Structure formats: C-alpha cells, structure tokens
Amino acid sequence: MTHYLCIVMERLSIISLTLLTTLLSPAIKAQGYYAANISPDSNTPASTIFLMPNVYPAVVLEGDTVACMWLKDFIKYSPLTFRNTKDQIAYTRLVRDVKKTLPYAKEIAAIILETYEYMETLPNDKERQKHLNRMEKYLMDQYTPKMKKLTRSQGQLLMKLVDRETNSSSYHIIDAFMGSFKAWSYNLFAGMFGNSLKTRYNPFGEDRVTERVCVLVEQGAV
Structure with missing residues (x-):
C-alpha cells in the first residue's frame, strides 16, 4: 500500500511539474533572465527569476531553474441541469x-x-x-x-x-x-x-x- 501511494505521489508530482512547465514555457526558454547578482553560468542555486516585466521567485529542479508563482483559485462547478x-x-x-x-x-x-x-x-x-x-x-x-x-x-x-x-x-x-x-x-x-x-x-x-x-x-x- 505504501509503495502504491509513493507511485501515485510521484506521478502527481510529474503531472504538476509538466503543467507548471507548460504554463511557464517563456521562463524555460529564457534562462538568461536571472536576478542581477546571479550569473547564468554560476553554480549558485537561483532564488529569483525575471519574467519581464514581472519578477518571480525561482527554484532549481534537477539543474533547471523554474519560476514559481501563486495561481488564482479556480472554482469548479457541477454541471447544470435544466428543467426545460x-x-x-x-x-x-x-x-x-x-x-x-x-x-x-x-x-x-x-x-x-x-x-x-x-x-x-x-x-x-x-x-x-x-x-x-x-x-x-x-x-x-x-x-x-x-x-x-x-x-x-x-x-x-x-x-x-x-x-x-x-x-x-x-x-x-x-x-x-x-x-x-x-x-x-x-x-x-x-x-x-x-x-x-x-x-x-x-x-x-x-x-x-x-x-x-x-x-x-x-x-x-x-
């Protein structure tokens, strides 16, 4: 059971990362937009990434710098049924x-x-x-x-x-x-x-x- 939950969590993590990567494709393509005190060639983990004209915090995942941001709440409604x-x-x-x-x-x-x-x-x-x-x-x-x-x-x-x-x-x-x-x-x-x-x-x-x-x-x- 524990092994099964680990697999599920791993797949959810991959799906979440894939969605985030898709949403932030400009950031993935523009690795040069780092904070001013961090060089693209530096081994120092990035703490900020610029997505002009906005600035977002960033994390390094397996050597790749990915911007992080809060997304707005998404409300999911049940389908409507009409009487007529x-x-x-x-x-x-x-x-x-x-x-x-x-x-x-x-x-x-x-x-x-x-x-x-x-x-x-x-x-x-x-x-x-x-x-x-x-x-x-x-x-x-x-x-x-x-x-x-x-x-x-x-x-x-x-x-x-x-x-x-x-x-x-x-x-x-x-x-x-x-x-x-x-x-x-x-x-x-x-x-x-x-x-x-x-x-x-x-x-x-x-x-x-x-x-x-x-x-x-x-x-x-x-």
Whole structure:
C-alpha cells in the first residue's frame, strides 16, 4: 500500500511539474533572465527569476531553474441541469449578457477607485467639484453611446454587477460623489425604464446563478 501511494505521489508530482512547465514555457526558454547578482553560468542555486516585466521567485529542479508563482483559485462547478428548454435558453442569454456587461462594471469600478484616490489629493472642495464635473462629462460622453445599446435587462444586470465590483449600489455611489439630489434624480430617470439605482447584488440568493456565470467568465471557462 505504501509503495502504491509513493507511485501515485510521484506521478502527481510529474503531472504538476509538466503543467507548471507548460504554463511557464517563456521562463524555460529564457534562462538568461536571472536576478542581477546571479550569473547564468554560476553554480549558485537561483532564488529569483525575471519574467519581464514581472519578477518571480525561482527554484532549481534537477539543474533547471523554474519560476514559481501563486495561481488564482479556480472554482469548479457541477454541471447544470435544466428543467426545460426555456430555462436553458434563459441561461444562455444570461451568459451572453454577463459577457457584455461585466467588463463595463469592472471599468466603472476602476474609474471610481481612481477618482476617489485622485480626489484625496485635491486641496479643497472647489477643486474636487471641478474634477467631478469633468469626470461626469467624460463618463457621459464615453459611456452613453454604449449604454444605449444595452437592453433593459442588460441595464439592470449592469447595475447589479457594479454593486458586485464595488460593494455599493449605483445610487450610493452617485450619492457619495455627487450628492443625494442628483442620485435621486438619476434614480427617478432609471425608474422610467424599469430600473433602480438602488438595486443590490446578492450572490448567495437570487443572483447565485449570475455569480456562477461571472466566475466562469472571469476564469475564461465560458
């Protein structure tokens, strides 16, 4: 039994090393990218390897220098079973809509973070307001043509995904940056189209299937 386990562990090690080698093929081909204090001709075990423009720790395996890195968690879901064709079509449509709106949600989240960090460097409220006005105009010019191409359901999904990426509803984001009156006005306008800026994202409740699709899209699995 012990001998059998040793064989299994050895094979798993070989498989893992093969996968790592495949993922890091540029590193294997570019043995010259060593740390500055280590020569490629040196017998000293390498502790760092450069994969330009990033730097990773490295280990020596049987005389070969292999870069090491942490890979993101990969979530494996059980296959879905659909009750009928209608449910399957709805899921396919959800995948399509997430692929279309999730990049926008991530862009918006990045802009919000960048705007907040930049505003922290401004000297007074007047300068902050001027910057907000510029950002509002930029966002309107940049995203209005794109938003017009979204369906009502895609618009509703986008607002939920903004909440997913920022942990704040669109209403609270506008309220924080531009004031409660403008947030109220925008929410009233959204309501005319059946949307609400106060929509929240619930990955463990009604949005659990959407969360599954988001994760699969982020992993490149769909």
